[in-house]
Amino acid sequence: MESKQVDVAIVGGGIIGSSIAYYLAKEKKKVAILEAQQIGRKSTSAAAGMLGAHSEYKEFQHLYPFARSSQLLYKELYEEIKELTNIDFEKKNGGLLKLAYSEKEKQELESILSLASVEWLDCKEVREKVPQLAVDIVGAAYLKEDVHITPLVACNGLSKGAQLYGAEIYEYTRVLRVEKTGIEYLVKTSQGTFIAKNVVIASGVWSNYFFQQLGLSHEIIPVKGECVAAINEGTPLHYSIFHDQFYIVPRNNNELIIGATKKWNDWSEEPTLDGLEEVIQKAKRMVPEIGKMKWKRAWAGLRPQSYDGYPFIGEHPELKGIYFATGHQRNGILLAPATGKMIRDFIIGSPVEKEWLDAFKVDRNMFAYGGGK
Amino acid sequence: MESKQVDVAIVGGGIIGSSIAYYLAKEKKKVAILEAQQIGRKSTSAAAGMLGAHSEYKEFQHLYPFARSSQLLYKELYEEIKELTNIDFEKKNGGLLKLAYSEKEKQELESILSLASVEWLDCKEVREKVPQLAVDIVGAAYLKEDVHITPLVACNGLSKGAQLYGAEIYEYTRVLRVEKTGIEYLVKTSQGTFIAKNVVIASGVWSNYFFQQLGLSHEIIPVKGECVAAINEGTPLHYSIFHDQFYIVPRNNNELIIGATKKWNDWSEEPTLDGLEEVIQKAKRMVPEIGKMKWKRAWAGLRPQSYDGYPFIGEHPELKGIYFATGHQRNGILLAPATGKMIRDFIIGSPVEKEWLDAFKVDRNMFAYGGGK
Amino acid sequence: MESKQVDVAIVGGGIIGSSIAYYLAKEKKKVAILEAQQIGRKSTSAAAGMLGAHSEYKEFQHLYPFARSSQLLYKELYEEIKELTNIDFEKKNGGLLKLAYSEKEKQELESILSLASVEWLDCKEVREKVPQLAVDIVGAAYLKEDVHITPLVACNGLSKGAQLYGAEIYEYTRVLRVEKTGIEYLVKTSQGTFIAKNVVIASGVWSNYFFQQLGLSHEIIPVKGECVAAINEGTPLHYSIFHDQFYIVPRNNNELIIGATKKWNDWSEEPTLDGLEEVIQKAKRMVPEIGKMKWKRAWAGLRPQSYDGYPFIGEHPELKGIYFATGHQRNGILLAPATGKMIRDFIIGSPVEKEWLDAFKVDRNMFAYGGGK
């Protein structure tokens, strides 16, 4: 294969890479997505799809305005992509209930409760909304705007949208190396070489190699999450339920997505029996009758996490034109639009919010932001 | 198990039975759906989901107003069920293109073209809408209102809606016999006996036994249809394409549903290699590039067909309170709402359109209506 | 379809019906298997396939000699069917370990330990064979001859063997009714009528209807079992492990079959989340490291159980030529050959072991044999 010349080569065709491609292609940039397997079939398709901006407020406050802006971008994208590609993200508008089982847990929700569009519901109120909830809850924070979508569908919508604006998608194309040549980069792949003015590394947990190959010592840790889908034949669930890092999310067609474990530094992409046991037990704690539901399927995905818990979204400190967009841990679906827009702004030279620039930059002090595993 | 007392026992939990249950439960009737396997997993889930009222206009003119009324009912149902159950039928609004490859085929479309909301597009016009179409077409009838939905999702929405209005759903419950006892019926099942004022047989191709067991000699012939799903990674298809009984229907998420063969009196529920070969060849005739697309899955379903091609929707000629709702052949998804409403009207004593009553009644002259295989 | 004339119509194409067909076709009887779905895809394919004759010794002593003779028949069948059909039952010869976690449990194994070919192994000895076993076991009964096979493969082998001897297999053919006509029976099916000198009901849990329809009040209760398959990437397991009704059975290719729950009178054919949780917990009790293994799939099957726990294998007390072969509960795979031979002997007029004839006859005193749920 001859070399292909592009403006931007994007390494990774998950929802982050697809969103970046969409925003850049819309600006008439010549874009290639280079995906080692298939678009959206790794961590993206494993995610539940909650757009939980408020839900993350407490732990990662620097993330909140970014997450919130991304959540709002989804509103436009939803319509825009549907019109353009005929693909509907399968948005569900119910919102999210963050349960408290004790006064202490209620107090922990306080910072979220201070936000507009978040409301406290006591046990009786929340069980009116979701009669299946465990009776021993104190109440729940109701995050009205934390809707959810189906991640693989959204990723396909974004990549197809990018394609319709001229982007090219190369599946089964593994990037082996990025080399500087004058003012451009050679992106060497299993399918031949691309010559790119800009390169964006958006490979989730598989980005480590590129940090290393490009002279940086950053590390992305995989945090494996195991999930189960069950069939809800009883009263429909109109809300996502959340407690202690576990969630129950209703998809279309009676399916409940239940997850997820957190296995630090585990690269295996399949669920274990221990993982399924834990998921089932946590789900029964929230909705006891879930034990009676039919099991449908189980799977696992790898969340890409940095040491301080914030993503890397920014330019390589020395190699101009090399960008990173990875480390979104459990928020990759939510943060995809804002990430795509931010990388677009870098590349087309538009201004970027100072706070985000600093918080997510590649050469930041990793211990300044206080995020946790 | 003790006997359960209900107003209406519905034999069969496909989309016909689910729609009947929904309309009756909404009227506060006590309804039980008795399904031998699982809700919607037989012919319903095998269907493509085109709501092709106009598409059937030529061959079965008596069916058209009924089909059209059903199509319109879907508009209400779509919103109503989404609100009630959180289930979205995954409606796609593009409409349907009925291709003509010759002047003769164009002439055959004339009767459809006389309908409001149907428009003739010549080759150039139709290929503007769908650039992938074969270049040798003369043009196409554009049936704007023949949208499509995802059948299993719609069926689940209707049955869950019924349930929320009080209906009970019994899966894995095989009905073995219906016996008259005084003014009621005993419905004997693998799970025990139901006592019902009314019984509706809505078992698709598996209704034969009940005709026979209840003293009628009607026959429903299975017309097996084999289908393939492909992944469309190219330009999205915004329309369903139809030619010579074969169709290509775009679902969400880049999937194209392609079908279907017609194997008369074939009870096997799996596709054969010959069937897949035929489906692929027909699809390539319409959209040549489909041959390059990725194969995703293959399946088969059994369409229930009467000898004259019209459904049976009506009361048993002698046993009051026994109703049939079967024989919808390739139009089961489309006709489900109107069928549900019609059976409801019988049972609650509301008037039913005279034309439909005559055309679909169980004791009609099977050779009067001129439908074809 | 015209009526077909056969010597024996077999209702049900699971492993019981397939074995009966094989033994009869080999004797040149004209046989038809009438299967409502597909050969072997219901309870047969859900089974683990242990040929555990000795394992059942304690609870159902009348069954033991029958089970043991069936186990021995498998040895011949294995070679015979492989030669004839090219199908290999995937036999694994390791044998079965019945664990004891306490002296009391050890005592409960005493009756089994009295059998030849059963040996007591203390904790150290058994952990030499299976180092992964929980350290807190007292020991295990080692049942050397309780090998296992893959049930669906064996069922396909038997039905294909029958076919090669002239039997005909009708899939998707639901039997609706059996009617006496002179000295023969009309077997009415969804595909037409068969005229048969003999009819064998071998429909597992779905036999109830035929008992009833043929004037008997017997009942077969479904005892649902939920199972999980895991991938064993560690030390291979050469033995089946058994404790407290749960088992771990190694299949070819690193797969461990783990099961099974016992849900009395549950007709649903899918696993629930509670069921999977229980299976996982029981398996971890036996082999703690199983929790770390990869989950592969989950499923459920329905065991057909009579009130006294013994199968029905015998002639209808009044209708000569009608036979039943059902109610084998968790031992259907094991008992298939002896059941097939016994029904063959009835039909060709060969003598049948008196003890078995009495213990399994249809019109026995259901409370005499003392089996338990």
Added chain:
Amino acid sequence: MESKQVDVAIVGGGIIGSSIAYYLAKEKKKVAILEAQQIGRKSTSAAAGMLGAHSEYKEFQHLYPFARSSQLLYKELYEEIKELTNIDFEKKNGGLLKLAYSEKEKQELESILSLASVEWLDCKEVREKVPQLAVDIVGAAYLKEDVHITPLVACNGLSKGAQLYGAEIYEYTRVLRVEKTGIEYLVKTSQGTFIAKNVVIASGVWSNYFFQQLGLSHEIIPVKGECVAAINEGTPLHYSIFHDQFYIVPRNNNELIIGATKKWNDWSEEPTLDGLEEVIQKAKRMVPEIGKMKWKRAWAGLRPQSYDGYPFIGEHPELKGIYFATGHQRNGILLAPATGKMIRDFIIGSPVEKEWLDAFKVDRNMFAYGGGK
């Protein structure tokens, strides 16, 4: 993760890498298999598993003695691995029939027919063996010893065997780079670094990067093959059938494996509709009734092919201790044992057959051996 020290790091856990690991571990070498995904799940599991040494005789005569020796090694391995790991390769002994449809095709078989253990059968004779064959064949070469196995099972057997001899298996471990350091190599992976005295590149089509990264310009071309599995409910097939690069191979349990297309330089790992159509048509040419069989599944795999058609099995011309074992095109399953043994002999310093050493060496004249695409 700290660095791990090993004797041999094997890059790739397909059947080639697994066989190498087995032979080396048996010689007490400390071995690590580094597999980017899961053991045997790429090209290995896509293969049909014919051990067709004779079948390849004509085109690649230098390969024949190597292939034949590998075929004979399988006989030992089969028993050895079954004993050691409890895994049975599912060997089927029928042999292979190479069909001729014309006198010309018969003549093309002449060189094969000159081999011992190959026999010519005329149309009548071959149709006695396989009555379903097309009537218009002239006859077939009967290759008695070209048995077949199930590749994924064999691969799992070999890797588990290696493991039981002390090898370690690292799944989801992508090798990023191999670097020389003194007399050893650093093998940098997504999971950390291995320090290895020897490195074997056994990555099939994904080996290109390592040739390049290690200073060589060799290229492995993917030749994609698309396959279909059908269910044979008729007379069992006891032989593999072969014609014009397409084959029909009977697996256990009534399954026929049918393949395979040859798509030169196609990296996509899924079948296309065109591919399936071609496979079905070729299969019907051999066994017309195959069109009536039930479709079961479809898939694709990538055969690794060098320009001259021979594998690369040998040491890097400059970097001592680096070995390649790739490029086995359609014969990877067949050649795995001989390849494993040959690499073992290199590493333990045993002599290697001169003819093979020359034919497969990495720095050979690629145009000397006359193999074809």
